[in-house]
Amino acid sequence: MSEYVPAIGLEVHVQLKTKSKMFCSCSTDFGAPPNTNICPVCTGQPGVLPTKNKKAIELAIRAGLVLNCKIQKYSLFARKNYFYPDLPKAYQISQYELPISKEGFLMVGDKKIRIIRAHLEEDAGKLLHYIGSTPVDGSLVDLNRCGIPLLEIVSYPDIDSPQMAFDYLKTLRRLLRYAGISDCDMEKGSLRCDCNVSVRKIGEKLGVKTEIKNMNSFKEVKDALTYEIERQTKVLKEGGKIFQETRLWNPKQGKTFAMRRKEEAHDYRYFPDPDLRPIFLSEEMISEQKKQIPELPADRKKRYTEMGLSEYQADVIIDEKELADYFEKVAENSNPCEAANIIITHLLRQINEKNIPYSQIPLNPQNLSELVNLKTDGKITPQIIKRIFPEMFEKNENPKKLLENIEVVSDEGEIKKIVMDAIQKNAQAWNDYKAGNEKASGRIIGFVMKQTEGSADPVKVKKILEELKNENFDS
Ligand code: ZN
Ligand code: MN
Numbered sequence: 054m055s056e057y058v059p060a061i062g063l064e065v066h067v068q069l070k071t072k073s074k075m076f077c078s079c080s081t082d083f084g085a086p087p088n089t090n091i092c093p094v095c096t097g098q099p100g101v102l103p104t105k106n107k108k109a110i111e112l113a114i115r116a117g118l119v120l121n122c123k124i125q126k127y128s129l130f131a132r133k134n135y136f137y138p139d140l141p142k143a144y145q146i147s148q149y150e151l152p153i154s155k156e157g158f159l160m161v162g163d164k165k166i167r168i169i170r171a172h173l174e175e176d177a178g179k180l181l182h183y184i185g186s187t188p189v190d191g192s193l194v195d196l197n198r199c200g201i202p203l204l205e206i207v208s209y210p211d212i213d214s215p216q217m218a219f220d221y222l223k224t225l226r227r228l229l230r231y232a233g234i235s236d237c238d239m240e241k242g243s244l245r246c247d248c249n250v251s252v253r254k255i256g257e258k259l260g261v262k263t264e265i266k267n268m269n270s271f272k273e274v275k276d277a278l279t280y281e282i283e284r285q286t287k288v289l290k291e292g293g294k295i296f297q298e299t300r301l302w303n304p305k306q307g308k309t310f311a312m313r314r315k316e317e318a319h320d321y322r323y324f325p326d327p328d329l330r331p332i333f334l335s336e337e338m339i340s341e342q343k344k345q346i347p348e349l350p351a352d353r354k355k356r357y358t359e360m361g362l363s364e365y366q367a368d369v370i371i372d373e374k375e376l377a378d379y380f381e382k383v384a385e386n387s388n389p390c391e392a393a394n395i396i397i398t399h400l401l402r403q404i405n406e407k408n409i410p411y412s413q414i415p416l417n418p419q420n421l422s423e424l425v426n427l428k429t430d431g432k433i434t435p436q437i438i439k440r441i442f443p444e445m446f447e448k449n450e451n452p453k454k455l456l457e458n459i460e461v462v463s464d465e466g467e468i469k470k471i472v473m474d475a476i477q478k479n480a481q482a483w484n485d486y487k488a489g490n491e492k493a494s495g496r497i498i499g500f501v502m503k504q505t506e507g508s509a510d511p512v513k514v515k516k517i518l519e520e521l522k523n524e525n526f527d528s
Pocket of ligand 1 (some may be wrong): 074077078079090091092093094095096200
């Protein structure tokens with residue numbers, strides 16, 4: 054075991070789910086042609102005045118609440134000054150000394166990760182670099198993202214492994230999606246994550262940290278952290294020194310590279326934005342957001358395990374709110390455990406194979422609950438479910454209708470023949486079963502189902518087995 058331990062803090066930017074930008078009425082639509090969602094305000098023309106987006110402030114309050122933060126009734130916008138071609142004003146409007154919320158926490162499994170602050174700010178634009186593919190090398194700037202409302206959520210360095218960073222991100226994303234705060238879609242840039250990481254010997258104070266940027270997935274965050282922890286540990290073990298710097302993750306090489314020595318907060322010359330009045334929050338605004346919070350994933354998980362689902366099943370089902378809502382509709386009219394079982398084994402498989410969003414599941418919950426009931430009543434075997442499920446899913450078909458087309462062997466004489474054959478070929482299982490081991494019958498039934506491709510009536514198979522046992526039938 055390494056004698057060095059990591060301390061990881063994450064800075065997560067999420068795009069708040071608003072129709073318009075933070076300080077103007079431009080659309081936040083993703084995928085619009087470059088420089089079409091822009092106006093004098095978000096392109097930083099002289100003489101314009103920003104106005105605050107009320108919806109963004111409401112969502113920031115809600116986020117503060119679900120992150121167990123103290124909501125500050127008085128907070129300020131500040132200018133963070135720096136120059137970059139994607140930032141026409143040469144400053145970003147952010148919050149500095151007085152953020153809208155601070156001092157919260159997020160439970161990741163049993164572990165409490167403290168949150169330093171969650172503050173409002175605006176996004177910058179995007180540079181598109183053309184090198185080697187165009188007659189002249191160069192960069193183009195797209196200002197569509199300028200002024201998109203963001204919430205920056207900063208954690209304490211309480212995370213102690215790359216895996217925990219991964220779990221933190223998953224938990225955070227799920228929470229914000231459930232609460233309708235953000236889509237948290239990394240591919241669309243509505244969630245970005247920077248990592249601060251340092252290593253130290255156990256018992257020592259925090260070491261010098263580096264910041265890693267440019268990860269495109271939670272998996273890359275985990276990989277980048279794993280690499281960076283190893284790199285820092287190696288440097289220190291060899292007597293070297295870690296510099297506070299920003300490093301870029303290169304996923305192709307699986308390495309981080311130094312980009313620039315880290316600037317300090319004072320380099321940005323923060324000062325309160327004179328164009329924007331402070332944010333004053335009333336008790337009503339805060340309690341209104343409290344009311345908007347739906348049942349959150351952790352509470353749902355608890356409720357599902359109380360319904361009898363296993364930890365694993367509950368975790369899978371709650372992962373996306375839309376899936377959990379779907380599950381609840383199925384479980385309204387059928388056994389929840391069996392419903393979860395069929396959803397996880399069959400429904401999710403179809404969804405993943407066909408890449409269908411949860412909001413567009415073709416099979417309605419009513420038809421699925423009928424299938425679940427057929428299963429709990431012993432009227433359908435797992436093999437048959439497997440056979441009919443793809444068609445049922447695609448055509449939103451009632452399972453009973455599909456079963457009509459499946460030849461079910463229900464002639465007792467015929468089943469008895471097959472069962473007796475199965476007993477001959479599974480003599481050990483038969484003797485175990487006769488000796489009182491109920492479970493051993495499963496092996497014989499399984500054999501019968503294999504022989505008949507699942508089309509033997511399971512209730513009759515079971516009945517015949519019992520009769521033969523009572524007759525003390527000999528293999
Ligand atoms: Zn605008
Ligand atoms: Mn930021």
